[in-house]
Amino acid sequence: GSTFQNTAYADSPFRFPPFSSSSSSTPSGSQTEQSSDAKSEPDEPKGAGFDPEALERGAKALREINSSPNAKQVFDLMRKQEQTRLGEIAAEKAHYEAIQSQIDIDRQRKVAEEQRNLMQQQAQAKAQMLRYEDELARKRMQTDHEAQRKHNAELVKMQEESSIRKEQARRATEEQIQAQQRQTEKERSEIERETIRVKAMAEAEGRAHEAKLTEDHKRRMLIERVNGEKEKWLAAINTTFSHIEGGVRTLLTDRNKLIMTVGGATALAAGVYTTREGARVTWGYINRILGQPSLIRESSIAKFPLSGAISQAKNKVLKYSTAGAAAPLQSQKGLENVVLHPSLKRRIEHLAKATTNTKIHQAPFRNMLFYGPPGTGKTMVAREIAQKSGLDYAMMTGGDVAPLGAQAVTKIHEIFDWSKKSNKGLLLFIDEADAFLCERNSIHMSEAQRSALNALLFRTGDQSRDVVLVLATNRPGDLDSAITDRIDEVIEFPLPGEEERFKLLNLYINKYLNVESEGKSKFGGLLFNKKTQKITIKDLSEDVIREAAKKTEGFSGREIAKLVAGIQAAVYGSPDCTLDSQLFKEIVNYKVAEHHQRMKLAAEGGLPS
Numbered sequence: 279g280s281t282f283q284n285t286a287y288a289d290s291p292f293r294f295p296p297f298s299s300s301s302s303s304t305p306s307g308s309q310t311e312q313s314s315d316a317k318s319e320p321d322e323p324k325g326a327g328f329d330p331e332a333l334e335r336g337a338k339a340l341r342e343i344n345s346s347p348n349a350k351q352v353f354d355l356m357r358k359q360e361q362t363r364l365g366e367i368a369a370e371k372a373h374y375e376a377i378q379s380q381i382d383i384d385r386q387r388k389v390a391e392e393q394r395n396l397m398q399q400q401a402q403a404k405a406q407m408l409r410y411e412d413e414l415a416r417k418r419m420q421t422d423h424e425a426q427r428k429h430n431a432e433l434v435k436m437q438e439e440s441s442i443r444k445e446q447a448r449r450a451t452e453e454q455i456q457a458q459q460r461q462t463e464k465e466r467s468e469i470e471r472e473t474i475r476v477k478a479m480a481e482a483e484g485r486a487h488e489a490k491l492t493e494d495h496k497r498r499m500l501i502e503r504v505n506g507e508k509e510k511w512l513a514a515i516n517t518t519f520s521h522i523e524g525g526v527r528t529l530l531t532d533r534n535k536l537i538m539t540v541g542g543a544t545a546l547a548a549g550v551y552t553t554r555e556g557a558r559v560t561w562g563y564i565n566r567i568l569g570q571p572s573l574i575r576e577s578s579i580a581k582f583p584l585s586g587a588i589s590q591a592k593n594k595v596l597k598y599s600t601a602g603a604a605a606p607l608q609s610q611k612g613l614e615n616v617v618l619h620p621s622l623k624r625r626i627e628h629l630a631k632a633t634t635n636t637k638i639h640q641a642p643f644r645n646m647l648f649y650g651p652p653g654t655g656k657t658m659v660a661r662e663i664a665q666k667s668g669l670d671y672a673m674m675t676g677g678d679v680a681p682l683g684a685q686a687v688t689k690i691h692e693i694f695d696w697s698k699k700s701n702k703g704l705l706l707f708i709d710e711a712d713a714f715l716c717e718r719n720s721i722h723m724s725e726a727q728r729s730a731l732n733a734l735l736f737r738t739g740d741q742s743r744d745v746v747l748v749l750a751t752n753r754p755g756d757l758d759s760a761i762t763d764r765i766d767e768v769i770e771f772p773l774p775g776e777e778e779r780f781k782l783l784n785l786y787i788n789k790y791l792n793v794e795s796e797g798k799s800k801f802g803g804l805l806f807n808k809k810t811q812k813i814t815i816k817d818l819s820e821d822v823i824r825e826a827a828k829k830t831e832g833f834s835g836r837e838i839a840k841l842v843a844g845i846q847a848a849v850y851g852s853p854d855c856t857l858d859s860q861l862f863k864e865i866v867n868y869k870v871a872e873h874h875q876r877m878k879l880a881a882e883g884g885l886p887s
């Protein structure tokens with residue numbers, strides 16, 4: 279309002295100063311007056327109150343106008359000015375309205391802009407939120423995954439630990455079982471040893487008792503016979519003397535009777551002499567029987583003096599009839615009953631030959647040690663060597679010594695004394711040598727056994743020209759070192775190989791089924807055993823026997839001999855006494871299964887192998 283008034287008054291020729299106190303709003307025409315007024319009244323403070331001079335000048339101007347003839351024109355002009363002024367105001371108002379609407383538009387644009395920004399921000403915030411949530415979910419998943427992985431790893435670890443624990447427990451159990459098995463095995467072998475000892479003791483006692491009984495019986499019989507003879511002779515002498523008495527009387531009177539009496543006395547003397555010689559021979563015979571040491575189980579030394587003499591005479595005849603051959607007849611044969619690996623066989627033949635030559639040249643014999651699994655031919659070979667080299671043969675078992683107790687020493691000396699009776703030389707074979715010749719400081723060895731071993735060591739200390747010592751054992755490591763020191767030849771007898779098993783099968787088929795005695799082909803046709811019972815063999819080809827040899831891996835020579843004996847029994851058990859390849863195979867398979875079962879039981883400690 280004041281701007282409008284100022285503008286209106288500025289443009290108007292009649293300038294009315296406004297009622298305001300501002301000096302700037304004062305019309306320029308009156309400025310000089312004002313300044314002069316101001317100069318004239320310097321003490322009056324500015325705007326301190328209403329200026330009446332302007333009013334007075336306005337009233338003066340109005341009065342001048344009213345009094346002017348152009349008052350009407352002035353008022354028209356003023357009205358026009360006022361109208362113009364109103365138009366300007368309207369235009370200004372429209373301008374202001376336009377500005378206002380522009381401002382509104384700007385504000386709305388700004389609001390819209392802000393809203394858009396807000397929306398953008400919201401969208402950004404939302405997107406960020408989503409990203410954040412996504413990130414969170416991912417992290418959560420990662421954490422879950424990590425936790426799961428850790429859990430799985432722990433599970434795996436626990437499983438591994440558990441399996442290790444289980445494995446350890448299993449090993450511990452296995453070790454426990456093995457220890458138990460070892461313990462059981464030890465106990466079993468101790469029981470076995472004890473059983474063998476007790477059995478051997480019982481057998482030895484039985485034999486000793488039997489021998490004693492026989493000796494007593496024979497002595498009693500002899501005494502009775504001698505008593506009978508004595509009484510008979512006493513009666514005869516009495517009768518004779520009474521007859522002599524009468525006879526002497528008669529003789530003195532009858533010359534013929536005297537001659538007859540002399541003849542009778544001579545006949546009597548001859549009778550007495552014959553009886554005495556007869557008794558001496560009988561005593562020698564009894565002595566010979568009782569003379570064989572009880573430890574000797576088997577011997578080639580003849581029990582009957584006459585048969586010995588006859589065989590000696592026979593040998594002599596044969597010796598001379600073979601044009602001065604130095605060796606006995608047996609030594610000409612090979613080891614045809616024993617099947618061994620060719621190199622082992624050659625070595626044994628060589629040994630037998632060396633023993634023969636040793637004997638011929640009166641050189642000291644060489645002692646031998648045979649070792650290997652049971653049933654591989656150790657005893658057989660010892661017997662064959664004795665036969666081949668023309669020695670006597672005696673066999674004893676180490677297990678028999680322990681039960682003899684204190685008597686063992688005497689019995690060992692008895693054997694070596696008895697061996698001197700053989701004028702051929704003696705091969706003394708000690709089977710199960712480890713049972714009696716084991717390490718002297720072994721805890722299982724009794725004092726008596728130790729003394730017996732010492733006795734044997736004493737008797738074999740020097741190289742002997744009478745006795746070849748052959749020891750056989752399954753456990754060569756158990757022997758006393760002083761014994762092994764006396765051994766010159768150590769020979770191992772392994773289980774037979776496939777080729778040897780084939781030969782063993784053939785040998786025992788020939789032996790037990792008497793195959794070679796008949797027929798053009800080796801295995802075919804009608805055959806007869808020693809009891810002439812008919813055995814028919816069909817289709818038993820070499821291939822079938824070879825197959826059996828292959829299957830019987832791990833069999834000893836004894837097991838193969840028993841296998842063929844089993845076949846023989848089965849053939850006799852069959853209705854037509856026929857052996858065909860099928861029956862042969864069946865029995866072989868059965869025996870092979872039995873062998874494996876036995877091995878398994880032996881490994882578990884149930885049976886001796």
Ligand SMILES: Nc1ncnc2c1ncn2[C@@H]1O[C@H](COP(=O)(O)OP(=O)(O)OP(=O)(O)O)[C@@H](O)[C@H]1O
Pocket residue numbers: 615616617618651652653654655656657658659709750782834835836837839
């Ligand atoms: N190599 C072989 N050749 C032929 N037969 C054999 C052979 N080995 C074993 N046998 C058979 O086995 C049986 C037992 O053999 P032998 O008594 O010689 O064996 P070992 O080794 O002395 O056994 P152990 O140690 O049990 O006394 C013999 O009678 C024979 O029938």
